Amino acid sequence: MDRAAVDALVTAATAVRANAYAPASRFQVGAAVRAVDGRVFVGCNVENASYGLTVCAERNAVAAAVAAGARDLVAVAVVTDLDEPARPCGACRQVLAEFGLGMQVVMVGRGGVRRQAMLRDLLPDPFTFGDVERGRQ
Numbered sequence: 001m002d003r004a005a006v007d008a009l010v011t012a013a014t015a016v017r018a019n020a021y022a023p024a025s026r027f028q029v030g031a032a033v034r035a036v037d038g039r040v041f042v043g044c045n046v047e048n049a050s051y052g053l054t055v056c057a058e059r060n061a062v063a064a065a066v067a068a069g070a071r072d073l074v075a076v077a078v079v080t081d082l083d084e085p086a087r088p089c090g091a092c093r094q095v096l097a098e099f100g101l102g103m104q105v106v107m108v109g110r111g112g113v114r115r116q117a118m119l120r121d122l123l124p125d126p127f128t129f130g131d132v133e134r135g136r137q
């Protein structure tokens, strides 16, 4: 992905972060995913008084993409305000892998500091529907 596309993804994730609903943690996260056709979908974390119902920014961005018919995702940007950019949590890695194990992960922290990784390096051996098929009775 070229520099302009990465910048656009980071800009989208940074903007949506302002809408994060995080009264419990006060930790705001913005995410944006890029589909293979170039479309960008965003999500923020949405917490709940029943804490376990909280949904991370990344998974909300994936849901927006899938709802729009985009299932082939090539990159994700995750924006927080940490000095060391936050990595996607394990649950989000698994959900991201469903729609693009080869995706590029751009993590952005305070002041725009960036770190990049490939999802396959963050989640080398995901559970897949192939496993489900093999285990079907």
Ligand code: THU
Pocket: 022, 025, 027, 029, 044, 045, 046, 047, 054, 055, 056, 057, 058, 087, 088, 089, 092
């Ligand atoms: N959170 C995300 O949105 N993405 C992650 O990858 C890690 C955690 C959110 C969930 C919760 O609202 C807050 O950050 C603190 O865990």
